[in-house]
Amino acid sequence: MITGKNYIGHQASASGTKVFKTFNPLLNVENDWKFTEASIQEVNEATSLASEAFKTYSKFPGPKKAEFLRAIAYEIDALGEELLDVYTSESGLPKGRAIGERGRTIGQLRAFANHVELGNWVDATIDTAEPERQPIPKVDLRKMNIPLGPVVVFGASNFPLAYSTAGGDTAAALAAGCPVIVKSHPMHAGTGELIASATVKAAKKTGMPNGVFSNLNSSGIEVGQLLVKHPNIKAVGFTGSIVGGRALYDLASQRAEPIPVFAEMGSVNPVILLPKALDNRATDIAKTYAGSITLGTGQFCTNPGLILGIKSEGLTNFANTLAKEIVNIQPTVMLHPNIIGAFEKNKTRALSQTGTQLLAGYKNEVKPNFAKQVVTTVEGDTFLNNSALHQEVFGPYSMVVQCENSSQLEDIISRLEGQLTGTIISDDNELISYSSLVNALQDRVGRIIFNGVPTGVEVCPAMVHGGPYPASTDSRFTAVGVDSIKRWVRPFSYQNWPNELLPDALKNENPIGIFRIVNGKLTKESI
Amino acid sequence: MITGKNYIGHQASASGTKVFKTFNPLLNVENDWKFTEASIQEVNEATSLASEAFKTYSKFPGPKKAEFLRAIAYEIDALGEELLDVYTSESGLPKGRAIGERGRTIGQLRAFANHVELGNWVDATIDTAEPERQPIPKVDLRKMNIPLGPVVVFGASNFPLAYSTAGGDTAAALAAGCPVIVKSHPMHAGTGELIASATVKAAKKTGMPNGVFSNLNSSGIEVGQLLVKHPNIKAVGFTGSIVGGRALYDLASQRAEPIPVFAEMGSVNPVILLPKALDNRATDIAKTYAGSITLGTGQFCTNPGLILGIKSEGLTNFANTLAKEIVNIQPTVMLHPNIIGAFEKNKTRALSQTGTQLLAGYKNEVKPNFAKQVVTTVEGDTFLNNSALHQEVFGPYSMVVQCENSSQLEDIISRLEGQLTGTIISDDNELISYSSLVNALQDRVGRIIFNGVPTGVEVCPAMVHGGPYPASTDSRFTAVGVDSIKRWVRPFSYQNWPNELLPDALKNENPIGIFRIVNGKLTKESI
Structure with missing residues (x-):
């Protein structure tokens, strides 16, 4: 049932005063639901919760994050006909497309679950010490990818499921260990709320920290601007127009602490x-x-x-x-x-x-x-x-x-x-x-x-969905496929760190059995 | 012998009118050499040559780029005492440090030569077709890293060799397949010219295209600004102050086509x-x-x-x-x-x-x-x-x-x-x-x-030299170690491309014998 409320972490909330409705283009009428825009206070609460959640969520092992991602997929599926009805009412897209896109969304979540469960994505790299080296001893260095921090996701108008609330950007960020705040797309706020409710349900069921996910309604640009400028936010994902994407990129670049924006914007292909x-x-x-x-x-x-x-x-x-x-x-x-x-x-x-x-x-x-x-x-x-x-x-x-x-x-x-x-x-x-x-x-x-057509973007590791500006704001990343996780992570290096205090990915014993580059050689062996 | 000229591609050039000198802080006197600042025309020539060189250089196989990088290392070594003398005269740093830093510079060039010769850095990922898949056939997709385009490098005052003319940023960019234009650091323009002469000599000897490398003198900020704003330039590397790095980042972000800037700026550690x-x-x-x-x-x-x-x-x-x-x-x-x-x-x-x-x-x-x-x-x-x-x-x-x-x-x-x-x-x-x-x-x-000291940055794959802003402008990359090549590349995907026209890294036969992810499995096997 659609309430029109935001999700501030695990909590449904509607403290603001502005409301808006979505539109059924097929029937050419407004839909009945009234959505309450997030207030400044709710924006701040969501970002505070996200930063707090990051402290624990960023350290969760792969299988725990995988459980969460799979639970989201399960809960989306469990929304059943209601999701399909709301989706078609808010987009005019046919039911078959809704089913297909739901499948794609679920598939993406599961692909990321498998990806982080496997664990190779951290790109573990180890150079062991050489205490006898001349003229100076070589230290022990161990590097892996860690999450950037809370990520804000702006969903696409044209993909109410697969590139929106729990779509590719969100799945990739959650897989990386980044809490996500979604600025819900105003054209399909009801679809967004249903997906958000499924995500929050999954978060609660799998014991995720409050604030790992929030969903904020807004029909204007203020909420999005507040989010992108907020010091707690460490990266932005966007799918939409060049004008919209560039505006967010400019805002993020002008911050005292600039943050990366991956905006996938139009293309004439x-x-x-x-x-x-x-x-x-x-x-x-x-x-x-x-x-x-x-x-x-x-x-x-x-x-x-x-x-x-x-x-x-x-x-x-x-x-x-x-x-x-x-x-x-x-x-x-x-x-x-x-x-x-x-x-x-x-x-x-x-x-x-x-x-x-x-x-x-x-x-x-x-x-x-x-x-x-x-x-x-x-x-x-x-x-x-x-x-x-x-x-x-x-x-x-x-x-x-x-x-x-x-x-x-x-x-x-x-x-x-x-x-x-x-x-x-x-x-x-x-x-x-x-x-x-x-x-x-x-x-x-x-x-x-x-000899094909550009339409039809296969979700697989070898896909690149991105490209030189203005196709995207940073051609060094893809928005589709498991490698899209790279947008939300940074390499981090431990020097001479005690083995027992290292993350599992970098311990001598390689307890999670991942591929690592050890002294220049790719191997699954322990040290 | 120091001429004070720029290198516009393979050619020494000094068409400008402004000159400047470097300074010997130990003797507290100006050095004798006069350096001619690059003119606007020379800046434009260098960028045109770089774009033209990119067309061929970007396609060179790993071993050919490796030959170039090793030749640079050889020619730097062959500069002998003159390099050490000019280095110490322009920096006040002791000869021992000059020798050590030269060794590091040569070591970095050779490490990148080995890296691109090995070839795994392209992260080849292949998903083969499934023509019978329902409801729609799966296409064949093959992804690898390709170079971004011409890169401008701003050297560091405090590392006249290892983080300047043919230092880490340049070595990484050349390894990636990107032509490099160095904005020479005015405090050690003589050292820069010697290294540039060695690089150009190596480029000629190994048959590299004219424009694969240029070295521009400038004591002010104009030449750097022209370079960063030039449409032919596709990325920027910088080592220096927060004020300087941020200014370049802002300039690059405000372009009609924004480009990535990796600036490594100060830190209190x-x-x-x-x-x-x-x-x-x-x-x-x-x-x-x-x-x-x-x-x-x-x-x-x-x-x-x-x-x-x-x-x-x-x-x-x-x-x-x-x-x-x-x-x-x-x-x-x-x-x-x-x-x-x-x-x-x-x-x-x-x-x-x-x-x-x-x-x-x-x-x-x-x-x-x-x-x-x-x-x-x-x-x-x-x-x-x-x-x-x-x-x-x-x-x-x-x-x-x-x-x-x-x-x-x-x-x-x-x-x-x-x-x-x-x-x-x-x-x-x-x-x-x-x-x-x-x-x-x-x-x-x-x-x-x-239990150590932060000084002493080991050059090895597991090093991260970078960090959250303002340590760097993008914490998702490192400035030291072979993975610093990732700053200058983007993933690129071929769909249903004929096997014989694919780059070697993606051909069925895996002719260069690299690790690839084929249908989700890491392997060196052919398809």
């Missing part, structure tokens, strides 16, 4: 169509991309918003087929009136740029909040000279850039902003002749795809 | 004296610390500037012995008149704070630029309430804080700014009763030392 592939299968590619562009009403961060090819009969065929296919797809609803408002505005802005031509757009009447998909085209020269065309139009939109030749194509790629993904559609041995183009693309992206 | 240790061996500890405080004229970033104990007969004995010992040590010269100027100013400021008492200070006349060491003492309460006392006094200075009880001691520790190191002097089983104090200290530092 360029797709390069190589000539032979276009010659041989332009129609098939176009059909595939019509689907990818409109998947989930184009609301994935990996939506292909930019398609680049060299002028040819093949590219013309591709564009014509894409135009034909895209209008046959039944429009779907967007997450919120604000989201579709921005889509319409950005689409209009893109279409109003000199040289942009409409390839095709859905024309029939649609229900409120349903997005009419559009594909446009532009000459390579025009694109190069107008950076407004490089910006993301979040929603079912893509632009086909018709380049004069491969040198212009490469020039365009090398001038793109940072991207989450880049895709190359290529035939047989065609790719080998485009190595400098591939290198230029690699330089701009976090993940490169061969 | 707190030392905690536990009661039993003081009871049993206050005199010995004091003698050891008199040496550590004055080592290298107190010009190490790990100099113990703050000593904390609980009021007791033992602490009084310690303070008295320290006072007696410290004045018996022969003063030594500081690096530069500016450095000793700042030392005198900060010492006076610390002594002028209400409640600060002089324990002892060297009183006799000294030669110009020689530092008169000082130790002071203060009550715990006074220290807690005056943050001015928490600031570093760079040089042979330390303050003994006399705490009322262990709770005040812990309170002080928990309110310290971030530190490179924390040291605990303890007897036998004493430490086990102070676990919350140890935890508080861990929270504030990058390295914790048992």
Whole structure:
């Protein structure tokens, strides 16, 4: 049952006075629940509890944190139909998507549970002493990763489960040993509250300290700003727009003690169509991309918003087929009136740029909040000279850039902003002749795809979901996969520390049986 | 032979008009050489060359980069006596220190050569495809670390070799595959030029691209600012003061495309004296610390500037012995008149704070630029309430804080700014009763030392040289040891990429024989 309250640690709380509601875009009405925004006092309580919880939680062994993470997964599952109903009511996304995303969320929590239970993630590194070394003795040094401290997580509008309350950022931070304060996304505050209730239930059941997790409601920016500026907070995770992510990054960088912000922000996910592939299968590619562009009403961060090819009969065929296919797809609803408002505005802005031509757009009447998909085209020269065309139009939109030749194509790629993904559609041995183009693309992206679509982000250790700015604020980390834990940890070194007082990961006996680098050699052996 | 020129890639160059000289603090005279500051045009040339060099250098296999790094080490060694002479003339540091630091520099270069030759540092992670998976097939994903791009390195005043031109930051960046532009430290521009000449010679001999390394002279801040703001630059390494490091961090954070800055900035390196240790061996500890405080004229970033104990007969004995010992040590010269100027100013400021008492200070006349060491003492309460006392006094200075009880001691520790190191002097089983104090200290530092001195930073994989702000701008990295390479790399993922076009590290056959995580299992096996 949704109460509209915040969770300040284990405690439901609503001491503030401002309330807001969420919106059902499919029915085009407000939902009934009233959410109370967190007060300044509640923000301060949550941060105090988080700092206090950090003292014990940061020292918990892997299996204890794993138990907590698995309990969260269990409690989310146990929310049953209510979660699915609230999710669909607050997002307009279909029930199948809700089930899929719930599975992904649970899967992520369990993957992190396994990861910290296994324990190798601490990157234990040991250099033993050499008391006889000349000219000076060598000391004993032992290094491992430890958690940074309380982390604030800002959930994504487009992933109410997998990248929100107990999504990837939260799971990674809790796995690392960092308490988490979620600034709940106002578009799906009810979904957030349910997940928060499951998380708090799991925390209580598994004996976690009060304050290991809090969930704060807010429809404005004040609560988020207070959190990011608060001295108790040691890192920030964010998924959302460039404007939002950059604002938080700036705020965090300007603190007396700057803290790291990992913000995963938009991307146009360029797709390069190589000539032979276009010659041989332009129609098939176009059909595939019509689907990818409109998947989930184009609301994935990996939506292909930019398609680049060299002028040819093949590219013309591709564009014509894409135009034909895209209008046959039944429009779907967007997450919120604000989201579709921005889509319409950005689409209009893109279409109003000199040289942009409409390839095709859905024309029939649609229900409120349903997005009419559009594909446009532009000459390579025009694109190069107008950076407004490089910006993301979040929603079912893509632009086909018709380049004069491969040198212009490469020039365009090398001038793109940072991207989450880049895709190359290529035939047989065609790719080998485009190595400098591939290198230029690699330089701009976090993940490169061969003959596929960028949509669909596999959650696995080898995934990189991130990339050069503005795809993310720090390309040295990924937001997806178990390695995303690295965002929330720092290396820590013990010098000549008594063996019995070292953490298990660094003890001579290697009691938890992890891989360690001992005097330069990777081994599970004891010392 | 010193020419006073910059190296713009492989080319010596001096197109600017501003010149400056370095200073011999021991003789208290300017050195003869005239250094020409890099012009704006030269800055732009260096960054263009670096970007161009990155295209090829970033793809070089480990052994080829290793050859370059070893050649730099060889050429530095081949500089022979001239390097030692210029080093001592520009720093006042003794020849023995010059030889030791040269050995460390060469050792670091060779350690990185071995590291990239071995190749495990790319953290290769492979998840193979599952075409039959339901409901959707699993794609093939392969991840490895790749270099960020051109890196700007700002060398340290106090380590003209090991943390300057071809020091730790440069060696790590070159090992990663990043071209380096050094903003040469104006206090030892001659030493810098010699090392740059050796590096360029090595680059030419081993066939490295022009622009893989540049060395720019400057006595002011303009050249550094131009470099950090330049769009071609993708990361910054800095060793120096908090003011300098923070200014660069702010500049980099405010760019249209923010870039990571790893700045290793000062630290007071707190030392905690536990009661039993003081009871049993206050005199010995004091003698050891008199040496550590004055080592290298107190010009190490790990100099113990703050000593904390609980009021007791033992602490009084310690303070008295320290006072007696410290004045018996022969003063030594500081690096530069500016450095000793700042030392005198900060010492006076610390002594002028209400409640600060002089324990002892060297009183006799000294030669110009020689530092008169000082130790002071203060009550715990006074220290807690005056943050001015928490600031570093760079040089042979330390303050003994006399705490009322262990709770005040812990309170002080928990309110310290971030530190490179924390040291605990303890007897036998004493430490086990102070676990919350140890935890508080861990929270504030990058390295914790048992019964030792913080000075002396072992270069080995298990070292952490960094720590919470302001010890460094990002506690998630270390500046010393092979893992410092992680500052300059990002993970990159290939999806469904043809095996023959993958980098060797990710090919099925594992041709370079590295450890990889394949479907969750760490292995050297092929796929």
